[in-house]
Each structure stands twice: as C-alpha cells, then as structure tokens.
Amino acid sequence: xxxxxxxxxxxxxxxxxxxVIVRMFPSDANPAGNVFGGEILKHxxxxxGIVAQRHSQSNAVTVSMDSVNFLKPVFVGNVLTxxxxxxxxxxxxxxxxxxxxxxxxxxGIRTVTGTAFVTFVALNKNGKPMTVPKLALKTDDxxxxxxxxxxxxxxxxxxxxK
Ligand SMILES: CC(C)(COP(=O)(O)OP(=O)(O)OC[C@H]1O[C@@H](n2cnc3c(N)ncnc32)[C@H](O)[C@@H]1OP(=O)(O)O)[C@@H](O)C(=O)NCCC(=O)NCCS
Numbered sequence: 050x051x052x053x054x055x056x057x058x059x060x061x062x063x064x065x066x067x068x069v070i071v072r073m074f075p076s077d078a079n080p081a082g083n084v085f086g087g088e089i090l091k092h093x094x095x096x097x098g099i100v101a102q103r104h105s106q107s108n109a110v111t112v113s114m115d116s117v118n119f120l121k122p123v124f125v126g127n128v129l130t131x132x133x134x135x136x137x138x139x140x141x142x143x144x145x146x147x148x149x150x151x152x153x154x155x156x157g158i159r160t161v162t163g164t165a166f167v168t169f170v171a172l173n174k175n176g177k178p179m180t181v182p183k184l185a186l187k188t189d190d191x192x193x194x195x196x197x198x199x200x201x202x203x204x205x206x207x208x209x210x211k
Pocket of ligand 1: 110111112113138139140141142143168170176177178205206209
C-alpha cells in the first residue's frame with residue numbers, strides 16, 4: 050500500500066463535504082414520466098466521488114454502492130440537491146454518505162427522496178490502492194457516523210464477492 054499523501058496526516062469530514070444541485074429534465078425521465086432511478090444513481094456516484102477525491106487528493110474509484118433507498122419519486126422539473134459527506138476511512142477505502150433532496154421549485158417544498166452509501170478506493174498514479182489521510186473527528190456526529198460506518202464496512206467486506 051503506497052502512502053503518497055503521508056504529508057497530510059488527517060482531515061475532517063467538513064473539509065471534503067460536497068453539494069451538487071441539478072435540474073431534472075424530460076430527458077432524465079423513465080417511460081412512466083418520472084425521473085429514472087439510474088439517472089439519480091449517476092449523480093449520487095458523482096457527488097460521492099467529489100468527496101472521495103477531495104479527501105484523498107488522488108484518483109478514487111467506486112467499489113461499492115449499498116443501502117440505496119429511493120424513498121419518494123423525483124419529478125421532471127424538480128431541483129435535486131445531493132449532499133455528500135465522508136463517514137469513515139480505513140487505509141485506501143472511504144465510505145461516503147449521500148442524501149438526495151428534491152425541491153418543487155414552484156411550491157418550495159423540499160423532500161428527501163433518496164439516500165445511499167458509496168465506498169471509494171483511492172488509487173495512486175500506477176492504479177494501485179494508496180493510503181488516504183485519517184479522519185479528524187471533530188464533532189459528536191462525526192464520531193457517531195464513524196462508528197456506525199465501521200460496522201457497515203465490516204459487513205460489506207464480509208459479503209464482498211471476489
Ligand atoms: C479498487 C480495486 C483496484 C481494488 O482492488 P482489490 O483487489 O479489491 O484490492 P484490495 O483487496 O487490496 O482492496 C483495496 C481496498 O479496497 C477495499 N475494497 C475492495 N472492494 C471493496 C468493496 N466491495 N467494498 C468495500 N471495500 C472494498 C478493501 O477493503 C481495501 O480497503 P483498505 O485499503 O481501506 O483496507 C479494484 O477493486 C478495482 O479496480 N475495481 C474497479 C473499480 C472501478 O473501476 N470502479 C468504477 C466503476 S466500474
């Protein structure tokens with residue numbers, strides 16, 4: 050395991066937090082006319098990738114997406130806000146939590162429509178996993194999320210198909 054980022058000892062979750070806002074267009078719809086789940090997954094993966102790359106300051110690839118919940122439909126015309134934060138790091142792996150919120154721009158009503166956990170692995174210039182900075186846990190929420198994520202990561206690795 051290489052450690053190109055060894056100069057940066059640790060970073061807090063707030064340093065890599067990301068928010069992406071996108072408007073849903075008719076071209077994002079499924080045949081029933083609401084937004085296609087795969088389109089939302091693309092944005093979840095993208096915003097989580099921004100967080101992973103901000104934290105690791107390297108290339109980072111998706112290795113797992115789990116607990117993806119589509120809680121409510123997203124409609125064409127909605128403004129979708131995707132919030133992502135890092136919960137946990139091990140050596141090269143990072144768990145990113147994403148929350149998607151749809152806004153009806155006319156009424157101003159915002160609804161949480163989806164949640165997911167995405168695991169990224171940081172890669173060095175040779176495409177090999179590399180050590181990322183540790184997480185500086187600054188708040189009670191950071192500490193709680195870290196402990197919960199560690200449990201999820203252990204389960205994820207147990208269930209991993211090689
Ligand atoms: C990332 C990749 C190089 C890792 O290869 P690997 O042989 O699994 O490497 P390792 O077993 O050494 O694992 C490296 C890290 O990945 C983690 N990891 C690998 N698969 C994982 C999974 N499904 N879930 C969670 N973590 C995983 C390991 O736990 C390890 O983490 P650590 O360094 O923090 O301990 C390889 O899985 C890969 O290239 N995957 C394709 C990624 C990609 O292209 N994604 C884009 C979409 S196709």
